[in-house]
Amino acid sequence: MKNSVELDIKKFHLQNGLKVLILENHFIPIVSYYTFYKVGSRNEIPGITGISHLFEHMMFKGSKKFKNISFDKILEPMGGYSNAYTSRDMTVYYENFPPDALKLVVELDSDRMGNLNLVSKELDSEREVVKEERRYRTENSIIGKMDEELYLAAYSAHPYRFPIIGWMSDLNNINIDDCHEYLETYYNPANSCIVLVGDFNTNTALSLIEENYSKIRIYPAKRQCITKEPTQTGEKRVEYRKPAEVFSFMVGFHTADINNPDIFALEILRTILTDGESSKLQKKLIYDKEIALSVYSDFTWRIDPTLFVLYVQMKPNYSSEEGEKVLYDEIEKIKEGDILDKEIIKAKNKIESYFFKSIKTTLGLGEKIGSSEILFGDYNFIFKVLDEFKKIKKDNLIKVVNKYFIKDNRTVVNLVPKSNVGS
Amino acid sequence: MKELKLPEYKKIKLDNGLIVFLMKYTKLPLVNFRFIIGRGSVYDSPGKEGLARITASLLKKGTLHLNAVEIFDEIDLLGGEIECSADLDYSIVVGEFLSKNWYKGFDILTDIILNPVFDAKEVERQKKKILGEVIARKDNPGVVANLHFSKFLFKKHPYGNPISGTESSVNDITRSDITNFYNKHYSPDNSILVIAGDFEEEKAMNKLYSTLSKWTANSDKDKPVVKLPSLEGINILIVDKPDLTQSQIRLGNVGINKNSDDYFAVRVMSNILGGGFNSRLNNEVRVKRGLTYGITCRFNTPLYPGEFVISTFTKNETILETIEIILGEIKKIRTKNVLKKELEGSQKYITGLYPLSIETLELMSKQLTDIEFYELDDKYVENYRKNTLSVGIDDVKYSAQKYLQTDNLAVVAVSNMKEIKKDLEKLGKVVCKSYKDEL
Numbered sequence: 074m075k076n077s078v079e080l081d082i083k084k085f086h087l088q089n090g091l092k093v094l095i096l097e098n099h100f101i102p103i104v105s106y107y108t109f110y111k112v113g114s115r116n117e118i119p120g121i122t123g124i125s126h127l128f129e130h131m132m133f134k135g136s137k138k139f140k141n142i143s144f145d146k147i148l149e150p151m152g153g154y155s156n157a158y159t160s161r162d163m164t165v166y167y168e169n170f171p172p173d174a175l176k177l178v179v180e181l182d183s184d185r186m187g188n189l190n191l192v193s194k195e196l197d198s199e200r201e202v203v204k205e206e207r208r209y210r211t212e213n214s215i216i217g218k219m220d221e222e223l224y225l226a227a228y229s230a231h232p233y234r235f236p237i238i239g240w241m242s243d244l245n246n247i248n249i250d251d252c253h254e255y256l257e258t259y260y261n262p263a264n265s266c267i268v269l270v271g272d273f274n275t276n277t278a279l280s281l282i283e284e285n286y287s288k289i290r291i292y293p294a295k296r297q298c299i300t301k302e303p304t305q306t307g308e309k310r311v312e313y314r315k316p317a318e319v320f321s322f323m324v325g326f327h328t329a330d331i332n333n334p335d336i337f338a339l340e341i342l343r344t345i346l347t348d349g350e351s352s353k354l355q356k357k358l359i360y361d362k363e364i365a366l367s368v369y370s371d372f373t374w375r376i377d378p379t380l381f382v383l384y385v386q387m388k389p390n391y392s393s394e395e396g397e398k399v400l401y402d403e404i405e406k407i408k409e410g411d412i413l414d415k416e417i418i419k420a421k422n423k424i425e426s427y428f429f430k431s432i433k434t435t436l437g438l439g440e441k442i443g444s445s446e447i448l449f450g451d452y453n454f455i456f457k458v459l460d461e462f463k464k465i466k467k468d469n470l471i472k473v474v475n476k477y478f479i480k481d482n483r484t485v486v487n488l489v490p491k492s493n494v495g496s
Numbered sequence: 497m498k499e500l501k502l503p504e505y506k507k508i509k510l511d512n513g514l515i516v517f518l519m520k521y522t523k524l525p526l527v528n529f530r531f532i533i534g535r536g537s538v539y540d541s542p543g544k545e546g547l548a549r550i551t552a553s554l555l556k557k558g559t560l561h562l563n564a565v566e567i568f569d570e571i572d573l574l575g576g577e578i579e580c581s582a583d584l585d586y587s588i589v590v591g592e593f594l595s596k597n598w599y600k601g602f603d604i605l606t607d608i609i610l611n612p613v614f615d616a617k618e619v620e621r622q623k624k625k626i627l628g629e630v631i632a633r634k635d636n637p638g639v640v641a642n643l644h645f646s647k648f649l650f651k652k653h654p655y656g657n658p659i660s661g662t663e664s665s666v667n668d669i670t671r672s673d674i675t676n677f678y679n680k681h682y683s684p685d686n687s688i689l690v691i692a693g694d695f696e697e698e699k700a701m702n703k704l705y706s707t708l709s710k711w712t713a714n715s716d717k718d719k720p721v722v723k724l725p726s727l728e729g730i731n732i733l734i735v736d737k738p739d740l741t742q743s744q745i746r747l748g749n750v751g752i753n754k755n756s757d758d759y760f761a762v763r764v765m766s767n768i769l770g771g772g773f774n775s776r777l778n779n780e781v782r783v784k785r786g787l788t789y790g791i792t793c794r795f796n797t798p799l800y801p802g803e804f805v806i807s808t809f810t811k812n813e814t815i816l817e818t819i820e821i822i823l824g825e826i827k828k829i830r831t832k833n834v835l836k837k838e839l840e841g842s843q844k845y846i847t848g849l850y851p852l853s854i855e856t857l858e859l860m861s862k863q864l865t866d867i868e869f870y871e872l873d874d875k876y877v878e879n880y881r882k883n884t885l886s887v888g889i890d891d892v893k894y895s896a897q898k899y900l901q902t903d904n905l906a907v908v909a910v911s912n913m914k915e916i917k918k919d920l921e922k923l924g925k926v927v928c929k930s931y932k933d934e935l
Binding site: 103143145146149150151152153155169170171198200201202203204205206208209213317318319350351352359360363389415422423424425426429430432435 | 498500523524525526564565568569571572573574575576577592593594597621624625627628629631632634635636637737738739740741742772773774782783784785786787788789790809810811837840841842844845847848849851852854855856857
């Protein structure tokens with residue numbers, strides 16, 4: 074079957090279960106190299122929350138062949154750049170570098186996959202870095218803290234409730250043994266996928282990968298995340314008091330997992346609600362009523378049922394109550410059929426644009442290919458989604474709004490500026 | 497090293513002075529527009545800071561042919577984007593559309609640039625929105641730090657003013673200020689347009705000649721008077737926000753402009769000091785001591801010398817230790833030669849990743865407007881890596897001595913004043929203000 078977008082991606086399997094996805098192109102002299110692990114904060118338990126992310130930091134601290142020297146100390150003088158991110162479902166490492174650094178990168182990346190050198194002293198220093206990251210992203214960031222509060226309240230059982238960065242007390246307590254156990258449970262070639270995009274020769278790259286990765290040992294199967302989130306049975310409301318100049322609020326609805334075809338209708342709905350100045354909520358809240366400064370939404374596709382999140386930052390002197398009312402009124406109107414064909418066309422055009430924008434760079438392409446493989450078990454899936462969106466009609470949208478956008482399924486975090494409390 | 501250059505393009509100068517670049521590139525079905533008008537916030541009149549920005553933002557809010565709602569409805573229907581804003585040196589309209597809709601997108605883009613009406617109701621609406629944003633930005637400690645640092649460093653120099661303005665300046669802007677700014681400064685003979693991507697060149701040319709070529713040149717040739725500030729001693733500003741547990745730190749001085757002869761030496765020197773993860777500052781502050789999650793050194797290079805700033809954050813208890821380490825590293829790079837290995841590693845890092853700066857349509861468009869606006873060499877992109885590799889150990893030391901100073905510095909900390917003031921007084925003269933105060 075052909076892709077919506079034709080790309081000559083080649084897939085290979087090594088004996089130890091490692092998947093390798095290769096897309097050769099020569100637009101610029103750059104290679105993007107990804108290593109995806111199917112593990113994230115979804116796999117964590119109380120006491121070690123944040124370990125996926127902290128462990129991600131430890132992957133840059135040296136391996137058997139490259140002992141006592143950090144990853145970037147070797148890569149940067151070869152003209153390369155590396156980074157990584159941890160999400161609820163995945164941990165992802167990537168590098169951009171000139172073609173002549175490919176051999177070195179394969180050696181570096183394979184060695185840290187197979188022979189990571191975990192050292193207590195390095196862990197102690199890195200936990201301080203991550204604690205600063207937590208202070209930066211969460212404790213001193215209003216929107217970061219609201220996001221943490223939202224997930225914590227919306228999920229009562231499923232580990233999606235844990236902050237990806239972890240609780241401060243857990244960050245203080247994670248030890249080197251926890252890291253070893255984590256490594257052996259999840260950093261298994263069969264739980265991983267390598268993606269290469271860019272300026273190289275496919276056969277040369279594959280030989281290098283086979284030579285360096287084939288001997289990496291296989292650990293026993295990983296521990297599964299088995300907890301299912303029970304159905305929410307009533308609205309949950311959180312008040313977050315903090316000195317602030319303006320009110321804002323975040324609303325989350327439990328929705329679908331990646332195997333549920335509703336995700337396409339929900340994404341179109343998200344676009345109709347918040348994307349572009351003519352979107353329903355921007356038009357109503359920012360332009361017509363002039364009560365809000367910004368509107369934002371997030372609908373990240375996840376392995377288990379995800380949250381559909383809406384965020385509204387109010388104008389000075391307007392309370393969240395006014396914003397919430399407008400938001401819920403708009404949702405109720407959609408339930409009754411208030412969606413124009415033009416709005417659906419707009420959303421589909423926007424989604425098509427987003428898609429092409431997301432694959433502008435070799436790094437963007439690699440991210441699409443790898444996350445598609447990890448989440449959907451099919452690297453090609455993400456290139457076929459435009460066809461899925463095309464099939465969505467007005468009825469599908471009204472159905473999902475009625476199914477998920479109900480009060481009992483809603484969690485709301487309200488930022489109440491401290492100086493305004495009681496006024 | 498393989499040759500690296502921009503895809504082929506045409507440069508046209510219309511009779512009215514407008515410079516147009518047409519660059520056909522068909523990797524993806526997208527078309528990018530970049531239109532810069534060479535008058536930015538530097539041209540804001542005193543007391544009317546934010547004028548260039550609000551003027552640009554109102555282009556999209558109604559023309560002779562379409563009202564605001566019709567414009568954003570049409571842009572969204574095409575699945576496109578048009579953003580209008582102002583920077584220090586220029587006002588800018590950027591757009592991106594799917595190839596199948598590029599021509600309609602171009603139509604809207606030319607209409608909003610040539611025919612804005614600055615409807616009084618829209619002016620009021622936009623003023624209130626920007627005013628709200630100016631107030632709300634106080635909730636973001638990093639933004640507060642950036643704005644206060646520019647002001648504290650540049651003082652009355654226009655680069656010290658926030659591009660969005662202040663509460664009082666935005667309040668004072670009137671519709672006639674806006675129309676005057678537009679009439680005086682928006683002109684083809686100080687503007688540059690790039691169309692890049694998968695489009696039909698003939699259609700673009702026809703459109704150019706039927707619309708933009710008729711735009712009359714009227715630009716005011718007066719340049720703003722820019723007097724560089726001088727700093728003596730270590731000047732410290734604490735912006736008090738008592739709920740913060742982590743301090744945002746900005747430290748620096750005035751650096752260089754884009755056209756500076758020292759550009760490449762400074763580029764390499766600042767990379768060694770605070771560029772990649774492997775930089776000296778990252779190594780000392782983050783890797784060795786775990787004092788921060790991120791630290792960078794940046795030289796902003798606009799038309800006139802811009803700011804050199806080291807940015808980081810750390811818990812309030814370790815602010816003094818962090819700043820002392822930074823000062824120590826500045827002193828070191830000024831007094832001791834960098835190692836040959838370190839220099840070569842840094843050069844390889846910059847040159848190895850340089851191709852990324854022309855990877856997308858918007859980046860290619862930006863290179864073209866930069867070359868034209870800042871009067872850089874036509875072969876700027878082709879020669880960038882060669883110029884980076886020509887920097888020697890002495891050049892690094894020379895540029896560090898010239899632009900980094902440990903004795904004369906501006907330092908801004910956004911933090912809980914009570915927790916850090918005593919510490920910072922050990923470094924120099926401290927002044928304090930509240931994050932609620934105007935800049």
